[in-house]
Amino acid sequence: xxxxxxxxxxxxxxxxxxxxxxxxxxxxxxxxxxxxxxxxxxxxxxxxxxxxxxxxxxxxxxxxxxxxxxxxxxxxxxxxxxxxxxxxxxxxxxxxxxxxxxxxxxxxxx
Amino acid sequence: xxxxxxxxxxxxxxxxxxxxxxxxxxxxxxxxxxxxxxxxxxxxxxxxxxxxxxxxxxxxxxxxxxxxxxxxxxxxxxxxxxxxxxxxxxxxxxxxxxxxxxxxxxxxxxxxxxxxxxxxxxxxxxxxxxxxxxxxxxxxxxxxxxxxxxxxxxxxxxxxxxxxxxxxxxxxxxxxxxxxxxxxxxxxxxxxxxxxxxxxxxxxxxxxxxxxxxxxxxxxxxxxxxxxxxxxxxxxxxxxxxxxxxxxxxxxxxxxxxxxxxxxxxxxxxxxxxxxxxxxxxxx
Numbered sequence: 001x002x003x004x005x006x007x008x009x010x011x012x013x014x015x016x017x018x019x020x021x022x023x024x025x026x027x028x029x030x031x032x033x034x035x036x037x038x039x040x041x042x043x044x045x046x047x048x049x050x051x052x053x054x055x056x057x058x059x060x061x062x063x064x065x066x067x068x069x070x071x072x073x074x075x076x077x078x079x080x081x082x083x084x085x086x087x088x089x090x091x092x093x094x095x096x097x098x099x100x101x102x103x104x105x106x107x108x109x110x
Numbered sequence: 111x112x113x114x115x116x117x118x119x120x121x122x123x124x125x126x127x128x129x130x131x132x133x134x135x136x137x138x139x140x141x142x143x144x145x146x147x148x149x150x151x152x153x154x155x156x157x158x159x160x161x162x163x164x165x166x167x168x169x170x171x172x173x174x175x176x177x178x179x180x181x182x183x184x185x186x187x188x189x190x191x192x193x194x195x196x197x198x199x200x201x202x203x204x205x206x207x208x209x210x211x212x213x214x215x216x217x218x219x220x221x222x223x224x225x226x227x228x229x230x231x232x233x234x235x236x237x238x239x240x241x242x243x244x245x246x247x248x249x250x251x252x253x254x255x256x257x258x259x260x261x262x263x264x265x266x267x268x269x270x271x272x273x274x275x276x277x278x279x280x281x282x283x284x285x286x287x288x289x290x291x292x293x294x295x296x297x298x299x300x301x302x303x304x305x306x307x308x309x310x311x312x313x314x315x316x317x318x319x320x321x322x323x324x325x326x327x328x329x330x331x332x333x334x335x336x337x338x339x340x341x342x343x344x345x346x347x348x349x350x351x352x353x354x355x356x357x358x359x360x361x362x363x364x365x366x367x368x369x370x371x372x373x374x375x376x377x378x379x380x381x382x383x384x385x386x387x388x389x390x391x392x393x394x
Contacts, residue, residue: 037176042186091231101237
C-alpha cells in the first residue's frame, strides 16, 4: 500500500464513521461508549488532516526553495521593462527637442 | 527603391538573429495564460481552505448531535484547521509570486515600445527634414530599423529571461501539478464529508422527522437539498484542475523548444476558466 492508497483508506474510514448508518448505531450506545466513539472519530479526523497537511507542507517547502530565483526573475524583468521605457522616453524627448529646433529654424528662416 | 531595400535588410537581419526566438505574440499568450493560471491556483487554494474548515465544522455539528461535544475535541479539530490554513497561506504566497512573474513577462512581451520608437524616429526625421533637405533614403528607413531593433531587443530579453529561469519555472510548474492533484483529493474528501453530513442534518433528517416543526419552511428545504446535491457536480469538475496544470507545463516546454504553442495556450485558457468557476462554486 503506497502513501496515496493509505490516505484514501483513512478518508474512506472517516466517511464511514460519520455515515448515517454508523450514527444510528452510535445513538443506541451508552454515554461512555459514545465518548469512546467521539475520541476515535476525532483521532481519525486529526490523523487524516495531519497526513494531508504534511503533504502540502512538503510541497510548500519545495516551492519556498524556488522563491529566491523567482524573485530574482521579477527584479530582472522589472529592470528590463524600466530600461525599455527609459529608452523610448529618451527617443521621444529627442523627437520633441528636434521638433522645437525645427520650429525655431523655420521661424528664423521666415 | 532604396528605402524598400533598407527595410528588407532590417527585416532580414532581424529574422537572422531571432531565428530561434518565438514571436512576441507567443510569449505574450503564454505569459497571459501563466497569470491566469496563477490566479486560478490561488483561488483553488483558498477554496481548499474553506472546504476543509467547513467540513470540520460539519463534523463538529454531527458529533455534537450524536455523542455530544467537549473542549478537547473542539481544540484538536481547531488546531488541525489552523495548521492547514498556515500551509495554504505559504502556498498562496508562492502562487502570487508566480503570478507576478508571469504578469511582468506579459508586460514586457506586449510592450508598445517598438511602435513608440518607430513613431518617435519618424518625428525626428520629419523635423530634421524641415531644417535641412540633405537627407538620403537611409534616414527614411531609420524608423523601421528602430522598430525592428527594439522588437528584437524585447524578444532577446524574453528569451534570455526564460533561458535563465527555465529550470525554476519548470520545477515550479511540476510541483504545482502535484499540488493540484493533492488539492483535488483534499477538496473532494472535504466536500464529500460535508455533503454526507449536510444531507443527513439538513435534508433527510428534517424530512423524515416525526416532528412536523422540523420542516416548517418547505421552500428553504428544497433550496438546501438542491445545494447539497449539487456538491457532487463540483466534485466531478475538480479533475479539470490537474488537466490545467499538465497543459500549463506542456505549454511551457513548447515555448522553450520553439514549438508553436498558441493552440495549447488557447485550450489552457478554457481550463483555467473552468478552474476559476469551480473555485468560486466551492467557496460559495
